[in-house]
Amino acid sequence: MKLGPFFFDTKELFLILLAGLVWLARYFGWEIPLFDLQKLLLLIVLFLLAKGLLPAIHNENFLILAFFTLFLSFYLVELQLVLFFVITLILFRFLKVI
Amino acid sequence: MIKMKKNIKIFTAIFISILVTVLLSNYLFLNGTTSINQAGLANLVKNIQTLAKLPFNWLTRNNKKNELAHTPSLRPTLIPTINQDQSSSIAPSLIPTNTYLSPIPSLITPVNATPTIGQDAKITQIAHGVYSIQQGNVTFFRVNKSANAYYKEITLTNGTKVLFFNYE
Numbered sequence: 001m002k003l004g005p006f007f008f009d010t011k012e013l014f015l016i017l018l019a020g021l022v023w024l025a026r027y028f029g030w031e032i033p034l035f036d037l038q039k040l041l042l043l044i045v046l047f048l049l050a051k052g053l054l055p056a057i058h059n060e061n062f063l064i065l066a067f068f069t070l071f072l073s074f075y076l077v078e079l080q081l082v083l084f085f086v087i088t089l090i091l092f093r094f095l096k097v098i
Numbered sequence: 099m100i101k102m103k104k105n106i107k108i109f110t111a112i113f114i115s116i117l118v119t120v121l122l123s124n125y126l127f128l129n130g131t132t133s134i135n136q137a138g139l140a141n142l143v144k145n146i147q148t149l150a151k152l153p154f155n156w157l158t159r160n161n162k163k164n165e166l167a168h169t170p171s172l173r174p175t176l177i178p179t180i181n182q183d184q185s186s187s188i189a190p191s192l193i194p195t196n197t198y199l200s201p202i203p204s205l206i207t208p209v210n211a212t213p214t215i216g217q218d219a220k221i222t223q224i225a226h227g228v229y230s231i232q233q234g235n236v237t238f239f240r241v242n243k244s245a246n247a248y249y250k251e252i253t254l255t256n257g258t259k260v261l262f263f264n265y266e
Contacts, residue, residue, distance in 0.1 A: 061108055068112050076119070084119040091111035097104060 011059070012051055019044045039073045039081065046085055058098045065089070 001008045008016075022044065024030075026037045047066055054062055069085050076084065092098045 064108055065112065072116070077123075080119050080123045083122060084115050087118050088111055088115040091115055092108070095107045095111055097107050097111065 015044055015048050034074055036073065039078055042078055043069060043073060043081065054098065061092060061097050
């Protein structure tokens with residue numbers, strides 16, 4: 001989908017839709033078992049940012065990283081999640097995965 | 099084969115990042131906030147210095163002479179040391195004026211003043227197995243074990259409150 005100078009692919013649209021849903025859940029006080037809504041919102045912003053900066057060819061690696069980060073949010077606090085995400089991206093670069 | 103090699107790289111990177119994240123945040127940060135834990139940082143530097151000084155002799159593997167290597171106190175620890183004065187790891191503004199953090203539990207004789215959770219202090223679970231102890235809006239430490247068994251608040255005879263953390 002093209003919006004002005006920006007092109008959004010399906011995954012980005014789903015992420016934006018998810019951000020809307022999570023925001024609604026926070027607003028109305030709905031609870032998602034095992035997930036913290038604030039952490040989820042933070043992760044979605046991170047994912048959108050990374051997705052926007054990475055070329056589409058690396059989508060698969062990004063998906064694996066996103067799932068790991070999502071499930072680590074059960075155990076880790078916000079700062080640790082951001083650290084994990086950034087360190088993994090740097091390591092991906094060093095190992096020439098991306 | 100190429101695909102497998104790539105997947106191995108991805109999972110290695112993820113595994114290393116988990117380790118680095120946990121180590122970094124244990125040493126450098128408090129409660130998952132962005133405030134730098136000075137004592138933790140000092141402890142990290144001290145541990146690295148200690149490790150660098152250890153007389154390991156890998157070539158001859160003559161470890162009998164290396165008594166220092168087996169001294170338990172020289173082993174690196176993940177627990178940041180906290181001084182009894184208030185110039186410790188936590189920013190002074192976060193410490194209530196009449197509260198001290200006890201560095202060595204054995205120095206303080208426990209009294210029968212163990213509070214129940216939610217009575218004298220509010221204990222919140224931050225993440226699985228990680229708890230934050232708060233009074234009012236002030237967060238001043240966390241414990242890494244079950245909160246019930248590892249937290250005590252002791253009031254000394256002069257009225258000073260001591261927060262007692264029983265690490266294991």
